Amino acid sequence: MRRRRFATPTWLALWTGLAALVAGVVIWATAPSASFGWFAYAPLAGAVFDPVTHSWQQVVGLLTAVVGAVVAAFAAGRLSARTRGGR
Known part of the structure; x- marks a missing residue:
């Protein structure tokens, strides 16, 4: 008998987690880089300016990729602990 891969919630979680992982990596890789430039320099200033350089x-x-990896890892662990005879 052939098993369907979406027959149980664990298989669905595995494929959903992998899809979220791939989508997160694609979104992160295609995100525009921050564009800023220094137009003035004050060498004796006491304050340090550290701009946030991450776009949304x-x-x-990154968050989507991490959540997808966690869900896929949980589902893969659950599937690896399953016995052969039962569901």
Whole structure:
């Protein structure tokens, strides 16, 4: 008998997690890089300016990839612990 890969919620979670992982990597990789430039320099200033250089696509892509990896890893672990005879 042939098994269907979407027959159980664990298989569905595995494929959904892998899809989210791939989508997150694609979103993160295609995000535009930050464009800023220094137009003035104050060498004796006491304050340090550290601009945030991440666009929202980079943050969302990274979070989506991490959540997808966690879901896929959980589902793969659950599938690996399953017995051969039962569901």
